[in-house]
Amino acid sequence: xxxxxxxxxxxxxxxxxxxxxxxxxxxxxxxxxxxxxxxxxxxxxxxxxxxxxxxxxxxxxxxxxxxxxxxxxxxxxxxxxxxxxxxxxxxxxxxxxxxxxxx
Amino acid sequence: xxxxxxxxxxxxxxxxxxxxxxxxxxxxxxxxxxxxxxxxxxxxxxxxxxxxxxxxxxxxxxxxxxxxxxxxxxxxxxxxxxxxxxxxxxxxxxxxxxxxxxxxxxxxxxxxxxxxxxxxxxxxxxxxxxxxxxxxxxxxxxxxxxxxxxxxxxxxxxxxxxxxxxxxxxxxxxxxxxxxxxxxxxxxxxxxxxxxxxxxxxxxxxxxxxxxxxxxxxxxxxxxxxxxxxxxxxxxxxxxxxxxxxxxxxxxxxxxxxxxxxxxxxxxxxxxxxxxxxxxxxxxxxxxxxxxxxxxxxxxxxxxxxxxxxxxxxxxxxxxxxxxxxxxxxxxxxxxxxxxxxxxxxxxxxxxxxxxxxxxxxxxxxxxxxxxxxxxxxxxxxxxxxxxxxxxxxxxxxxxxxxxxxxxxxxxxxxxxxxxxxxxxxxxxxxxxxxxxxxxxxxxxxxxxxxxxxxxxxxxxxxxxxxxxxxxxxxxxxxxxxxxxxxxxx
Numbered sequence: 001x002x003x004x005x006x007x008x009x010x011x012x013x014x015x016x017x018x019x020x021x022x023x024x025x026x027x028x029x030x031x032x033x034x035x036x037x038x039x040x041x042x043x044x045x046x047x048x049x050x051x052x053x054x055x056x057x058x059x060x061x062x063x064x065x066x067x068x069x070x071x072x073x074x075x076x077x078x079x080x081x082x083x084x085x086x087x088x089x090x091x092x093x094x095x096x097x098x099x100x101x102x103x
Numbered sequence: 104x105x106x107x108x109x110x111x112x113x114x115x116x117x118x119x120x121x122x123x124x125x126x127x128x129x130x131x132x133x134x135x136x137x138x139x140x141x142x143x144x145x146x147x148x149x150x151x152x153x154x155x156x157x158x159x160x161x162x163x164x165x166x167x168x169x170x171x172x173x174x175x176x177x178x179x180x181x182x183x184x185x186x187x188x189x190x191x192x193x194x195x196x197x198x199x200x201x202x203x204x205x206x207x208x209x210x211x212x213x214x215x216x217x218x219x220x221x222x223x224x225x226x227x228x229x230x231x232x233x234x235x236x237x238x239x240x241x242x243x244x245x246x247x248x249x250x251x252x253x254x255x256x257x258x259x260x261x262x263x264x265x266x267x268x269x270x271x272x273x274x275x276x277x278x279x280x281x282x283x284x285x286x287x288x289x290x291x292x293x294x295x296x297x298x299x300x301x302x303x304x305x306x307x308x309x310x311x312x313x314x315x316x317x318x319x320x321x322x323x324x325x326x327x328x329x330x331x332x333x334x335x336x337x338x339x340x341x342x343x344x345x346x347x348x349x350x351x352x353x354x355x356x357x358x359x360x361x362x363x364x365x366x367x368x369x370x371x372x373x374x375x376x377x378x379x380x381x382x383x384x385x386x387x388x389x390x391x392x393x394x395x396x397x398x399x400x401x402x403x404x405x406x407x408x409x410x411x412x413x414x415x416x417x418x419x420x421x422x423x424x425x426x427x428x429x430x431x432x433x434x435x436x437x438x439x440x441x442x443x444x445x446x447x448x449x450x451x452x453x454x455x456x457x458x459x460x461x462x463x464x465x466x467x468x469x470x471x472x473x474x475x476x477x478x479x480x481x482x483x484x485x486x487x488x489x490x491x492x493x494x495x496x497x498x499x500x501x502x503x504x505x506x507x508x509x510x511x512x513x514x515x516x517x518x519x520x521x522x523x524x525x526x527x528x529x530x531x532x533x534x535x536x537x538x539x540x541x542x543x544x545x546x547x548x549x550x551x552x553x554x555x556x557x558x559x560x561x562x563x564x565x566x567x568x569x570x571x572x573x574x575x576x577x578x579x580x581x582x583x584x585x586x587x588x589x590x591x592x593x
Binding site: 022028031032035038039042045046049062063066069070073074076077078080081084085087088091092097098 | 237248257268271274282287
């Protein structure tokens with residue numbers, strides 16, 4: 001398998017694992033981790049877009065810039081989510097989001 | 104043009120540093136930003152669409168900001184919602200000493216939100232829009248956490264996780280677009296996409312992301328909790344502007360970049376989701392016992408109308424002469440609906456805030472006889488409801504009329520059923536509230552009303568009047584919308 005193929009399959013696997021985890025897991029920390037795995041898949045895919053067969057010009061820098069911004073967004077959302085989850089846990093002792101209705 | 108983004112964001116930073124003066128800084132910034140939005144609109148009317156290359160770097164490399172008629176209208180909308188909401192919030196926090204801490208947190212976040220929204224409306228490339236959308240979402244979630252109790256925290260977390268997933272899908276979609284077209288600039292993207300697998304996956308990923316963010320059925324699950332658990336001034340901003348900004352992106356991308364992949368069946372599916380949203384959201388709103396939850400479900404329903412535009416406009420684009428026949432009507436109707444709904448919804452949440460703040464409960468049964476004690480807020484609620492139902496002469500009426508006309512002219516009469524059913528159901532749930540409010544039954548209220556201030560009541564009223572005024576002055580907004588129409592109608 002080519003280098004490109006290995007990374008492509010890796011990205012697809014990460015995405016699948018992440019989406020499955022985000023849907024199946026209820027524990028908040030696991031959910032946040034699963035979403036980060038989706039992010040990992042997305043970033044790997046984007047880096048892969050910069051791949052060029054002939055090595056002289058080097059990889060395309062635009063997707064790398066996208067990934068960098070994406071990582072910043074993912075880190076800030078994750079840290080914010082963990083802060084809220086911790087506060088929720090401190091106040092209610094719950095580690096999952098309530099499933100019941102609005103009333 | 105840049106000032107519309109930088110002013111609120113800069114002020115947000117200052118407001119964090121000098122918390123004691125945050126409210127004053129925010130109000131001055133609000134007026135300045137509103138003035139900038141008006142000046143931009145005048146410039147667009149006089150000179151046509153404007154472009155600004157950040158730092159002097161042009162399109163393929165640099166970041167370009169663009170204003171056409173649509174962006175300019177959205178800029179005006181964000182200013183006309185934000186100014187009354189800021190006045191309401193200032194009056195509220197000046198009175199409620201117990202909320203002082205919340206107030207100090209509210210101002211920087213609200214300013215950041217406004218800057219992010221204007222960034223979404225002005226960005227000329229897909230990636231810059233992504234960044235602006237993320238800024239907006241983060242500020243929005245932080246604002247939800249200002250609400251009281253554990254309900255607000257868990258609602259905010261649910262919102263944040265949904266938006267996280269959406270954000271990653273959006274980024275993947277942007278990557279696909281770049282892989283297919285080699286550019287992220289919207290005018291360069293328009294028309295270059297071919298109907299191939301990668302274009303379809305780009306469209307699908309970005310669509311799913313934006314459906315999450317604009318809370319279209321069935322991805323609306325986070326909205327009712329988040330928008331009802333937040334403080335009313337926050338709910339007003341979120342329910343009127345934040346979801347609308349995602350729908351704005353959706354409409355802009357589907358009518359320019361993704362036109363080539365918008366085969367009829369895709370348009371019909373998106374329209375079908377919109378119709379489901381209208382019916383499902385309205386039915387849920389009808390079932391609710393609590394005022395703010397009801398208004399939040401109403402947002403789910405009203406967002407559905409915006410997605411009916413997709414099948415109507417894309418079918419017009421593939422029909423010779425379709426643009427003149429119904430395409431432009433559908434497009435204007437959709438945008439008009441977004442604006443009318445945003446104004447009316449902000450008015451509803453603010454007047455609900457007045458009522459809930461005064462009687463101390465947001466159970467709908469608790470508000471009986473409130474019209475006599477809080478006439479201004481009740482009238483504001485009533486006028487905003489008129490626009491929401493689509494009664495003449497309101498902005499909502501004009502929007503629905505245009506959408507109905509387009510539905511019949513295009514031969515897609517089934518959308519008319521959803522539009523009409525939505526109107527009837529909306530009438531159902533707002534009259535439940537107004538009926539309670541106007542009833543004479545319990546005039547001997549045993550709970551003393553907490554006093555409220557004129558500024559609070561009239562800020563809600565001003566928004567409701569604005570929604571009504573849209574129905575009276577139709578020509579001007581529509582003329583502005585036609586400046587630099589992003590879609591080329593055949």
